[in-house]
Amino acid sequence: MVSAVVSTMNDDSQRNELAEIYNKHINKFYAIAFSKLKNNQDAEDAIQEAFLDIAKNPEILFSIPVNKRAAYMNVIVLHKATNIFKKRNKIAERELDYDTCDDLLSNDSLLDEKVIGDFNCGQILKFIRNMPESLLEAVYLKYNFNMNIADIAKSLGVSEDVVRKRLSRAYFKINEYRERMRNE
Amino acid sequence: MNDSYSISGLISMYYEDLFSGAEEVEPPRLSFRHKIKMKKVFSEFQKNKSKSASLPIYAMKSNTHISVRSIRKHSLAFLMIAFIAVGSILLTGTMRVYNSPSFYGTIFPDYTRLHTNAADADTYPIFIEKEYYLLSVLPEGYELVRTFVPPEEKPIVCSEYENKATGQYVVFDQEPKNGFVTDVNTEKYKMYPAKVNEHDAVYVQFNYRDIPVETLLIWNSDEYILSLSGTGTKDELIALASANERNGFIKVSIED
Numbered sequence: 395m396v397s398a399v400v401s402t403m404n405d406d407s408q409r410n411e412l413a414e415i416y417n418k419h420i421n422k423f424y425a426i427a428f429s430k431l432k433n434n435q436d437a438e439d440a441i442q443e444a445f446l447d448i449a450k451n452p453e454i455l456f457s458i459p460v461n462k463r464a465a466y467m468n469v470i471v472l473h474k475a476t477n478i479f480k481k482r483n484k485i486a487e488r489e490l491d492y493d494t495c496d497d498l499l500s501n502d503s504l505l506d507e508k509v510i511g512d513f514n515c516g517q518i519l520k521f522i523r524n525m526p527e528s529l530l531e532a533v534y535l536k537y538n539f540n541m542n543i544a545d546i547a548k549s550l551g552v553s554e555d556v557v558r559k560r561l562s563r564a565y566f567k568i569n570e571y572r573e574r575m576r577n578e
Numbered sequence: 579m580n581d582s583y584s585i586s587g588l589i590s591m592y593y594e595d596l597f598s599g600a601e602e603v604e605p606p607r608l609s610f611r612h613k614i615k616m617k618k619v620f621s622e623f624q625k626n627k628s629k630s631a632s633l634p635i636y637a638m639k640s641n642t643h644i645s646v647r648s649i650r651k652h653s654l655a656f657l658m659i660a661f662i663a664v665g666s667i668l669l670t671g672t673m674r675v676y677n678s679p680s681f682y683g684t685i686f687p688d689y690t691r692l693h694t695n696a697a698d699a700d701t702y703p704i705f706i707e708k709e710y711y712l713l714s715v716l717p718e719g720y721e722l723v724r725t726f727v728p729p730e731e732k733p734i735v736c737s738e739y740e741n742k743a744t745g746q747y748v749v750f751d752q753e754p755k756n757g758f759v760t761d762v763n764t765e766k767y768k769m770y771p772a773k774v775n776e777h778d779a780v781y782v783q784f785n786y787r788d789i790p791v792e793t794l795l796i797w798n799s800d801e802y803i804l805s806l807s808g809t810g811t812k813d814e815l816i817a818l819a820s821a822n823e824r825n826g827f828i829k830v831s832i833e834d
Contacts, residue, residue, distance in 0.1 A: 411627075413620040420608075426597060438612040442619065449623035468597045518585070522592050534593055537586035568585055 411463075412448055412455065416441075419464045423471045430475040436482070440475040447551065454545050466539055469531055470549060476527055477551075521571050529564040532557055610784075610792050611738065611749055613763075614807050617689075618734065618751075621761045678771040680778035680798035688765035692780070696798050699755040710735040711752050711804070711827035717818065719743055732832070733757075739808075748808030748818070758803045762794060772812065774799075774819040781812045795819055 416423070423444075427437035444467060448455050458466050522530065528550075535546045543561075547554045676683035676690055683692040710727060719741040726736040733753065740747040753760075762769060762782055772779040772795070779797035795815040796805040806815045 410620050410624055412623040413616075416616065416620070422597070424608075435609075438609060442612065442615050445616065445619045446622070449619045449626060452623055452627040465593075465597070469593065472596075518588055519592060522585075522589055530589060530592070533586065534589050538590045538593070 412445060412452070415464055415467055416445060419467065422464075423467065426468055426471050427475040430472065430479055431482075436478050437475070440478050441471055443474040443478075444470040447549070451548050454541075454548060457541070457545060458539050462539055466535075469534060473531055473550060517575070518571075525564065525567060529560050529567070532560040533564045536561065610808065611747060614749060614794070615736070617761050617763065621691075621759060622733065624761075625757075625759060676769055676780075678778060678780055681780050681796070683762075683769070685764065688763070689761045690764040690769055692760050692762055692769075692796070694755055694758045694798060694803060696755050699758065702754055702756045702801065704733070704754055704756045706732040706735055706752060706754060706802070707832065709829045709831050711750075711802070711829060712737055713739065713750050713818075713822050714825045714828050715818065715821040717741070717748075717810075717814075720746075720748065723747075727832075746809035748806055748810065748815070751805045751807075753803045753805075755798070755801070755803055760796070760805075762796075770812075772797075772816060774816060775823050777823065779816070779819070781815070783812045799823065 420441075423441050424437055427440040428434070431437050431440065447470065448467075455463060455466075531550065532546055535541045535549060536543075541549070543554050543557050547557045550557065676685055676692070678695070680695050681692055682695050683690040710725075710732070712722065712725070716739060720739045721742070723738050723740045725738075728734070735752045737750045738747060739750065763784075764782060767782045767784055769780050769782050772781050774795070774797040777797045777799055779795060781793055781795045784792045784794070791811050792808060793810055793812045793815045794805065794807040795812065796803060797819060804819070806819055808815075810818070
């Protein structure tokens with residue numbers, strides 16, 4: 395009886411939204427991390443690191459619509475798993491020295507513009523699959539979750555400048571590809 | 579292909595395909611160490627969440643929204659709940675709290691949120707500032723496998739020890755007294771008071787069907803709240819903690 399009362403009084407300030415996401419989707423997170431790392435311990439580490447980052451910055455989770463939070467955690471778990479994979483295999487990713495193209499960054503229409511008719515979506519998907527993960531995740535976080543540069547930087551554990559450069563590189567590559575496709 | 583897509587839409591599609599392709603299988607039993615760490619992560623989330631002065635709009639949407647109109651209704655509901663709670667306490671004579679000389683906690687249906695009662699807690703820093711501890715006495719065959727030292731502010735330092743031949747392990751945590759809070763799984767297990775030499779302690783002993791007994795032991799040491807969790811009975815972990823208290827911990831300067 396008392397425990398029922400206690401749980402009734404367990405209001406939203408007592409809710410642990412992060413634990414709820416974890417409990418509901420742990421199988422999925424594990425599958426994502428394990429598919430990248432093929433190792434139980436590393437998969438657990440990737441999940442822990444992803445959730446620890448959010449625990450330190452809960453405002454990021456709350457800035458994302460409720461129905462997209464699990465999808466957001468998917469990306470962060472994959473990101474952490476990729477980092478562990480790179481460390482384990484001693485793969486160093488060099489941030490190419492691209493200047494930040496503010497014109498491109500402000501030109502959101504480039505990515506929102508519909509690709510119609512003469513562009514083959516299959517080809518574009520193939521092109522996307524071949525883009526570096528670091529560029530794709532920055533674009534995905536910006537557009538799918540409507541995140542600002544600062545929150546993307548915190549989510550990926552990099553500086554805001556690095557996020558701007560990655561977005562610029564992504565825009566540049568996509569723009570270059572589209573121009574090439576148009577001219578063919 | 580007649581459908582039209584935006585590039586950002588196609589990138590979203592790429593991720594959706596990628597994640598749906600991750601086979602959702604029942605994961606192997608997650609390690610005890612992972613469960614303990616996740617408890618700490620959730621505890622830290624809760625602490626930081628409550629520190630957030632103002633949560634953005636989605637937080638408000640996701641949580642209970644109390645409008646001015648509904649204040650009366652909520653007040654009535656609150657009064658009813660309070661009445662039932664007080665009535666229940668009077669009838670049963672039990673409070674859903676845990677209390678021991680150095681610790682107190684609120685008991686929820688599946689866990690207990692534990693704080694320190696230590697009178698001197700406020701006099702200590704809220705982060706580990708100068709040095710962290712490592713165990714100086716280890717069970718035979720155990721070795722240090724990793725230490726987790728947060729890069730900036732240090733609300734906790736964890737070190738993991740393992741007997742690689744047997745797979746048995748123990749995790750040693752050091753946390754500041756000031757602001758100490760942790761969630762302990764007490765859904766099926768009970769927390770008991772104990773002593774580590776002269777220091778007040780609490781422990782929970784977990785019994786799983788096909789793996790050795792595991793225990794969580796938390797004690798109020800001189801300057802920090804320390805804990806051991808891992809393979810072993812409560813007597814074994816208390817003996818390990820006592821031996822380290824007597825022998826002194828290995829102290830590692832944060833600057834190193």
